[in-house]
Amino acid sequence: MTASNRVAMGQSLFARICRTPMAIVSLVTLLVLVLVVVAAPLLTPFDPNTGDIGQALLGPGPEHWLGTDSSGRDVFARILFGGRNTLGGAALALAVASALGVTTGLIAGYHGGKVDTGLDWYTNLVIAVPHIMVLLAVRAVWGSNIWLSMSVFGVLMAPGFHRLVRGIVSGVRNELYVDAARVSGLSLPRILGRHVLIAIRAPIIIFAALSGVVVIGVQSGLDFLGLGDATVPTWGNMLNEALVNLYIAPGLMLWPGLALGVVNAALILFGNGLRDALEDRRTSRRRPPRRSKTAPVGEAGTRVAGAEAHIGASDGDTRAGAGTAVSGVPGCDHVPDEAVLAVRNLNVGYPDGGGHKLVVKGVTFGVRRGEILGLVGESGSGKTQTAWACLGLLPRGGRVVGGSITVSGQDVGLLSARDRRAMLGKGIAYIPQEPMSNLDPSFKIGYQLVEPLRRQLGLGRNEARAKALSMLARVGIADPERTFNSYPHQISGGMAQRVLIAGAVSCDPAVLIADEPTTALDVTVQAEVLDLLRELQQETGMAVILVTHNFGVVADLCDRVAVMQLGKIVEQDAVEPLFRDAQHPYTRMLLGSGLEDKTPRTRLLPTDLPALEEMKR
Numbered sequence: 001m002t003a004s005n006r007v008a009m010g011q012s013l014f015a016r017i018c019r020t021p022m023a024i025v026s027l028v029t030l031l032v033l034v035l036v037v038v039a040a041p042l043l044t045p046f047d048p049n050t051g052d053i054g055q056a057l058l059g060p061g062p063e064h065w066l067g068t069d070s071s072g073r074d075v076f077a078r079i080l081f082g083g084r085n086t087l088g089g090a091a092l093a094l095a096v097a098s099a100l101g102v103t104t105g106l107i108a109g110y111h112g113g114k115v116d117t118g119l120d121w122y123t124n125l126v127i128a129v130p131h132i133m134v135l136l137a138v139r140a141v142w143g144s145n146i147w148l149s150m151s152v153f154g155v156l157m158a159p160g161f162h163r164l165v166r167g168i169v170s171g172v173r174n175e176l177y178v179d180a181a182r183v184s185g186l187s188l189p190r191i192l193g194r195h196v197l198i199a200i201r202a203p204i205i206i207f208a209a210l211s212g213v214v215v216i217g218v219q220s221g222l223d224f225l226g227l228g229d230a231t232v233p234t235w236g237n238m239l240n241e242a243l244v245n246l247y248i249a250p251g252l253m254l255w256p257g258l259a260l261g262v263v264n265a266a267l268i269l270f271g272n273g274l275r276d277a278l279e280d281r282r283t284s285r286r287r288p289p290r291r292s293k294t295a296p297v298g299e300a301g302t303r304v305a306g307a308e309a310h311i312g313a314s315d316g317d318t319r320a321g322a323g324t325a326v327s328g329v330p331g332c333d334h335v336p337d338e339a340v341l342a343v344r345n346l347n348v349g350y351p352d353g354g355g356h357k358l359v360v361k362g363v364t365f366g367v368r369r370g371e372i373l374g375l376v377g378e379s380g381s382g383k384t385q386t387a388w389a390c391l392g393l394l395p396r397g398g399r400v401v402g403g404s405i406t407v408s409g410q411d412v413g414l415l416s417a418r419d420r421r422a423m424l425g426k427g428i429a430y431i432p433q434e435p436m437s438n439l440d441p442s443f444k445i446g447y448q449l450v451e452p453l454r455r456q457l458g459l460g461r462n463e464a465r466a467k468a469l470s471m472l473a474r475v476g477i478a479d480p481e482r483t484f485n486s487y488p489h490q491i492s493g494g495m496a497q498r499v500l501i502a503g504a505v506s507c508d509p510a511v512l513i514a515d516e517p518t519t520a521l522d523v524t525v526q527a528e529v530l531d532l533l534r535e536l537q538q539e540t541g542m543a544v545i546l547v548t549h550n551f552g553v554v555a556d557l558c559d560r561v562a563v564m565q566l567g568k569i570v571e572q573d574a575v576e577p578l579f580r581d582a583q584h585p586y587t588r589m590l591l592g593s594g595l596e597d598k599t600p601r602t603r604l605l606p607t608d609l610p611a612l613e614e615m616k617r
Contacts (some may be wrong), residue, residue, distance in 0.1 A: 027270055033087070046425075057070055067252075069252060093153045094157075094215060096150075100154070101165065109166040129156070144230060177437065183393070184452035209601055219234070220235055246349045252530075333490075338369070349402045357569060367511070373546070374553070374560070376590070383547050426508065429513070431497075435497040450465055466497070497518075501532060508542075516550075554575065
């Protein structure tokens with residue numbers, strides 16, 4: 001990455017706009033025009049609707065800077081006050097259009113399904129209606145009220161915003177940082193308003209700037225045709241009068257035409273300049289590759305933020321019927337007493353014709369407070385699907401079709417959507433595989449740590465900040481203040497994983513699910529992260545489920561281990577007896593397969609332990 005790219009990455013949107021001459025010139029022009037029309041009463045002593053017929057059609061002079069019209073009204077005053085109505089009407093139409101279109105686009109793009117279909121049908125209906133005919137009908141029925149007409153026009157323009165937002169949100173909802181926000185227990189409106197809307201604000205601004213040109217053109221065109229209120233000064237009405245007096249005073253056409261041209265040009269140039277500024281950021285930011293995902297649905301059919309779908313060809317062995325039935329050994333369906341997380345006879349399926357194809361079949365296990373359970377198996381064995389079912393992050397179509405999941409005595413399947421959200425973060429937390437993709441690139445690290453603390457623990461801003469800084473220090477970050485004020489792209493992958501660990505344990509969860517937390521890290525960092533997880537688990541006494549395919553990590557960290565194959569648990573036991581004398585052929589095959597283990601450890605390797613005594617070292 002070049003030095004110029006690193007500089008661009010650290011700059012705010014406004015700073016990049018300031019570096020784009022076209023954007024900053026057009027923005028300053030728009031701001032000056034707005035300030036001038038707002039301050040119109042201070043800039044001219046003349047009333048825009050009061051004229052002196054004896055001074056009709058005067059040229060520019062010391063008293064009337066731009067001359068007078070055919071009724072003796074001051075042209076400069078009418079330009080200023082006309083700008084109030086023209087720009088104000090355009091702003092009203094854009095406000096209505098964006099409020100309706102952005103809101104419905106967020107909802108449709110995030111939820112999809114029937115909601116998306118219904119809103120899409122409505123927007124298609126509005127688009128099919130001739131807009132000019134509707135505006136003429138409104139003016140015929142309710143009169144030539146510019147504010148009413150622009151409000152109606154805003155409703156007619158809303159489908160454009162809807163389609164833009166819906167298309168972008170359909171992609172953004174699959175980002176892993178949206179999953180992370182949901183697992184932190186944030187409410188749906190907060191996820192949409194902060195973590196989704198903030199990521200799509202730039203295209204909305206660009207579209208709004210270009211739409212402003214359309215609104216001003218339509219409004220001025222109607223007034224120019226004489227369909228507006230002649231008693232209200234607008235630039236379109238001034239053009240209408242100038243046309244009548246074109247051969248007598250052609251200069252009257254210049255000033256409203258120049259005002260419209262400057263505003264429209266500034267809006268178009270600002271949209272292009274903003275696009276250039278954003279492309280500068282987009283080309284400079286190097287994000288980790290995003291895994292292909294589809295929008296998920298929760299256990300009760302409620303759609304949630306994106307999660308990776310492990311049901312493709314690489315996971316074909318998790319499908320029902322993808323192999324011979326697996327028969328477990330005694331104890332593979334054991335739930336220990338006082339389990340803080342208890343999963344009983346869990347079945348997860350995906351639609352297949354008239355029924356469901358099972359990818360998790362009759363899984364039963366539990367984990368006590370202060371215990372670490374390793375969920376082990378080859379890729380595609382169903383372990384991640386089981387973890388996602390516990391979190392309510394199953395991909396689209398995935399459903400818990402049987403069994404139960406209990407967290408701290410609460411049956412998750414019986415909870416309302418609101419209660420399930422409240423449980424996330426405090427009852428059960430999550431450490432994902434890819435640290436950089438699970439941090440929202442639009443917000444600083446500190447905000448992403450403070451937000452769940454304020455939401456879940458009800459802390460004040462200062463209290464949440466102090467706790468976040470202490471957690472960053474606790475997870476071994478040397479300069480917590482600097483990391484707190486950094487964006488995700490400004491920290492390393494290992495530091496990002498530590499940030500996610502700090503966020504996961506900051507709300508003191510009863511259960512922590514760590515999904516291969518060292519996979520995306522350099523080998524030199526992995527051992528440090530494993531040590532950190534062990535220390536935090538011992539300090540807090542939380543129950544931990546470690547999802548992994550690495551028996552070395554299991555031997556190093558876990559108290560008990562559950563082995564999964566083809567969506568079932570085939571063996572479950574304490575670590576030492578299982579390593580000494582595995583009962584199931586699949587477990588023995590995994591232990592004897594000689595799978596390369598690249599994870600640094602501080603204690604042991606299973607291949608180094610031919611006996612229990614050696615393993616204890």
